[in-house]
């Protein structure tokens with residue numbers, strides 16, 4: 001896992017690197033800028049790179065980039081937007097060092113100056129945003145805002161946009177654009193990823209994300225703490241062991257799927273399909289009698305059991321006997337019988353339980369959220385909003401805080417879906433899965449995810465099961481989509497999972 005830091009933690013990180021590890025700030029800036037220059041040189045070669053610097057340390061990084069590009073045969077042009085009297089010490093030193101190697105700086109002071117910038121941009125291969133980094137604390141306005149609009153303009157031609165540390169204008173903690181915000185194709189972030197780069201809204205501005213190491217001892221992130229962690233392939237590989245040769249279908253775990261209803265059978269089938277593709281030994285769909293009747297002709301690998309509306313508790317008890325884990329919710333309905341079924345499962349089932357879709361809505365309506373047991377909730381922003389009695393917009397504006405709050409309130413692991421799903425544990429742990437493809441946004445995708453996690457709870461603790469489930473779902477989708485950004489069927493997400501598992505081992 002890679003520690004992800006907030007603005008305050010990043011500040012503590014820098015302070016500790018400088019004061020405790022005795023790496024001077026100017027050395028950190030040199031490492032940051034040189035690392036970024038190497039990456040930019042690989043993109044641009046000898047073609048023109050336009051670098052727009054602010055007066056703070058982010059601008060200082062930009063001057064270092066310019067110097068290294070020039071010294072290695074690149075073709076940088078530097079513009080500055082910001083008052084030279086506001087230079088930080090390190091930024092001034094690096095401005096001077098840039099001028100010292102023969103560089104020039106075009107100062108942008110008023111609107112007409114932007115015409116010169118526009119002309120340079122039209123012939124450039126790469127534009128580098130070094131205006132603001134983690135120091136940003138309000139919306140960008142005035143001339144700097146006009147500069148951002150120009151850098152983002154789609155009239156510029158095929159220029160590659162690279163942000164240093166964080167796209168200027170993006171809130172470092174929430175990933176919400178505070179005002180005009182640079183649209184990067186690639187963000188080269190220094191030392192550690194920042195929270196705001198990893199939300200769905202933040203990602204639209206971040207583009208691809210790469211971390212540039214700046215020569216800080218590896219114990220520094222642990223010392224200053226982190227807000228979240230990035231899930232890596234190696235984590236999932238460590239958790240999931242290859243199956244032993246003597247495995248049989250019941251040792252691999254039998255998942256009960258309480259899902260589907262008249263007209264929504266596909267949801268139940270997709271949950272079961274996801275579970276089986278992720279390694280469940282068997283799956284039984286436990287659902288309403290008329291749904292069972294309709295399912296009989298459609299299932300091959302999946303068993304069925306029915307819930308008697310007049311004896312909900314007894315029929316569920318019978319169906320859950322000898323099952324290892326339960327998934328409840330997708331397409332299950334919101335009527336009184338569904339409510340009673342959920343209430344009974346919550347009261348009687350002691351094993352791993354994944355609540356999704358209608359189960360989350362029913363839970364929200366019940367008003368009693370405290371769950372006891374190894375439970376996992378897999379809401380999207382709308383469902384989480386119902387649970388926390390707020391709006392989806394407010395959830396999206398603070399995804400990390402919202403997921404953490406829901407986990408704390410319910411005592412369950414909460415997986416908040418969306419591009420970059422996040423997994424929160426009641427003890428405060430927070431993990432971000434950045435893998436996936438836009439093609440995952442397809443009907444039934446969440447049902448498959450619930451099934452995958454249901455299967456994994458047979459072999460992993462709920463938190464690891466949710467993290468590994470998010471990974472397998474995202475990678476399974478990416479494998480099946482094979483580079484396409486749409487057109488993926490939910491069942492194909494599940495079908496991609498065995499190949500992902502094979503590669504893990």
Ligand SMILES: NC(=O)C1=CN([C@@H]2O[C@H](COP(=O)(O)OP(=O)(O)OC[C@H]3O[C@@H](n4cnc5c(N)ncnc54)[C@H](O)[C@@H]3O)[C@@H](O)[C@H]2O)[C@@H](O)CC1
Pocket residue numbers: 014025028029030032054055056057058059060061088131132133134135136137138139140141164165166190214
């Ligand atoms: N401190 C360190 O050790 C390192 C810092 N580095 C760079 O330093 C950056 C942070 O630098 P700074 O703290 O100097 O801040 P920035 O360069 O991000 O911003 C400069 C200053 O602009 C002002 N400001 C904030 N919002 C504004 C707005 N909307 N309009 C106008 N002015 C605004 C603030 O006073 C802020 O300090 C990082 O993102 C990173 O790029 C790197 O060089 C690596 C090492």
Ligand SMILES: [K+]
Pocket residue numbers: 058129130131132133163164165166167168
């Ligand atoms: K920046």
